[in-house]
Amino acid sequence: MVEHDRELARASDLPSLDRLLGMPEFQALLAEFGRTQVTAALRGDLDECRAAALAGALAREAVTSAAFAGRVSQSLAARNRSALRPVFNLTGTVLHTNLGRALLPDSALEAVMQALTSPANLEFDLATGGRGDRDDLIAPLLCELTGGEAATVVNNNAAAVLLMLATLAKRREVVVSRGELVEIGGAFRIPDIMTHAGAKLVEVGTTNRTHAADYRDAIGEKTALLMKVHCSNYEVTGFTKSVSVAEVVQIAKPHGVPVAVDLGSGTLAPLERWGLPHETTVQETIAAGADLVTFSGDKLLGGPQAGMIVGRKALIAKIKRHPLKRALRVGKLTLAALEPVLRLYRDPEHLPERLTTLRLLTRSRAEMAAQAERLAPVLAKALGEAYTVAPAPMVSQIGSGALPVEQLPSYGLAIAPAGGGKRGGGRALAKLEAALRALPYPVIGRIADQTLWLDLRCLAPDNEARLALQFAELRA
Ligand SMILES: *Cc1c(COP(=O)(O)O)cnc(C)c1O
Numbered sequence: 001m002v003e004h005d006r007e008l009a010r011a012s013d014l015p016s017l018d019r020l021l022g023m024p025e026f027q028a029l030l031a032e033f034g035r036t037q038v039t040a041a042l043r044g045d046l047d048e049c050r051a052a053a054l055a056g057a058l059a060r061e062a063v064t065s066a067a068f069a070g071r072v073s074q075s076l077a078a079r080n081r082s083a084l085r086p087v088f089n090l091t092g093t094v095l096h097t098n099l100g101r102a103l104l105p106d107s108a109l110e111a112v113m114q115a116l117t118s119p120a121n122l123e124f125d126l127a128t129g130g131r132g133d134r135d136d137l138i139a140p141l142l143c144e145l146t147g148g149e150a151a152t153v154v155n156n157n158a159a160a161v162l163l164m165l166a167t168l169a170k171r172r173e174v175v176v177s178r179g180e181l182v183e184i185g186g187a188f189r190i191p192d193i194m195t196h197a198g199a200k201l202v203e204v205g206t207t208n209r210t211h212a213a214d215y216r217d218a219i220g221e222k223t224a225l226l227m228k229v230h231c232s233n234y235e236v237t238g239f240t241k242s243v244s245v246a247e248v249v250q251i252a253k254p255h256g257v258p259v260a261v262d263l264g265s266g267t268l269a270p271l272e273r274w275g276l277p278h279e280t281t282v283q284e285t286i287a288a289g290a291d292l293v294t295f296s297g298d299k300l301l302g303g304p305q306a307g308m309i310v311g312r313k314a315l316i317a318k319i320k321r322h323p324l325k326r327a328l329r330v331g332k333l334t335l336a337a338l339e340p341v342l343r344l345y346r347d348p349e350h351l352p353e354r355l356t357t358l359r360l361l362t363r364s365r366a367e368m369a370a371q372a373e374r375l376a377p378v379l380a381k382a383l384g385e386a387y388t389v390a391p392a393p394m395v396s397q398i399g400s401g402a403l404p405v406e407q408l409p410s411y412g413l414a415i416a417p418a419g420g421g422k423r424g425g426g427r428a429l430a431k432l433e434a435a436l437r438a439l440p441y442p443v444i445g446r447i448a449d450q451t452l453w454l455d456l457r458c459l460a461p462d463n464e465a466r467l468a469l470q471f472a473e474l475r476a
Pocket residue numbers: 156157158159161182184188229230231232262263264265295296297306307400401
């Protein structure tokens with residue numbers, strides 16, 4: 001008992017705050033975090049130590065100046081860690097909305113750095129010295145790539161749809177097929193957007209079949225738009241019929257009613273060229289006669305979060321004059337990032353190397369399999385006997401509503417509880433999934449069929465060593 005007490009500290013053993021702050025161990029902390037933060041953290045720590053000492057539970061080695069500095073350093077580092085943190089996206093969903101969708105190419109990064117640190121001609125006409133329009137920085141490029149007459153950019157595609165409807169269909173009717181009344185994750189629903197834009201939705205056809213006559217019969221004096229919406233995250237199969245954009249345009253034309261298409265993902269490149277399934281491009285939609293097309297910047301396009309509206313000059317001009325346009329406009333960082341991404345599309349030959357999204361979507365299975373072979377032993381060693389780790393083929397998804405039913409052959413690691421995942425197997429997997437998420441550089445996988453899948457499609461080659469390090473950390 002006496003021996004034991006000697007290892008305990010008493011409250012009277014605690015050094016004063018000022019004395020600790022003067023110790024050499026605290027000088028680096030003061031330089032990094034400043035006196036206010038270090039003092040507050042140290043005061044909190046001393047209070048805890050005092051309480052522990054009074055309870056007879058404070059070890060002597062906890063009251064050295066190095067021990068105080070160590071705890072204060074940890075608490076300040078945790079407090080000052082970014083809330084927005086990089087993670088490994090091993091979910092198999094390339095455009096994962098909750099993980100930030102498209103990753104941007106270096107050219108966009110450089111442009112954003114420039115825009116962050118230097119004044120720029122955001123709304124300044126360098127030719128006249130007068131006021132400029134931020135849309136003019138990007139609209140010519142969008143028109144060139146899509147064949148549209150004019151273009152405007154807003155915060156995201158939801159904003160693009162809202163602005164378009166608020167401008168052109170307030171207190172008027174918009175005709176949409178019942179098969180296209182989509183809900184995108186995060187509470188974006190076509191009927192709700194209509195309501196908030198002040199437009200009246202006129203549903204036509206049925207869930208599985210809509211005919212040309214359905215659109216024709218719905219047109220009346222109050223019709224503002226015929227609208228087509230891309231079925232981004234589902235597919236209607238079986239006994240189905242829908243009316244193409246070109247046909248809807250033919251129906252609308254005699255009545256002078258414009259046709260709007262919400263393309264959702266809206267790619268600018270023919271994906272089949274790289275062995276991917278075809279996704280309707282913006283160019284095709286404009287060529288089919290659509291008067292307005294809206295699409296996202298950070299889905300298949302591979303750029304920053306933004307919403308594009310491309311189409312007829314007169315309609316775009318009207319949209320740009322709506323007061324909501326000012327509320328929904330994009331910032332300079334978005335425009336800075338968007339421009340170099342769009343420019344990549346002028347050179348389709350280099351697109352799979354230079355556009356990060358396309359590079360991920362077209363990665364060879366052999367390359368991913370080689371990564372899996374290298375990483376499997378590292379993870380197996382970290383996990384020990386409790387789990388089995390095997391390189392395994394799997395299927396990735398594009399994500400963000402692009403081509404919901406098409407899947408991409410991929411490769412990664414399949415982790416199962418040892419013993420075939422019988423009793424307690426589900427809990428063991430959930431525990432491992434949580435441990436991976438709790439790593440300093442969190443690793444996000446996906447559990448299905450009593451297996452934890454780590455899909456390596458989105459693991460950049462220069463990030464592989466870092467992932468191996470995280471796996472090794474799991475042991476601790
Ligand atoms: C994704 C999507 C939207 C919403 O786009 P955001 O850029 O996420 O705002 C709207 N409509 C369709 C059809 C979509 O696929």
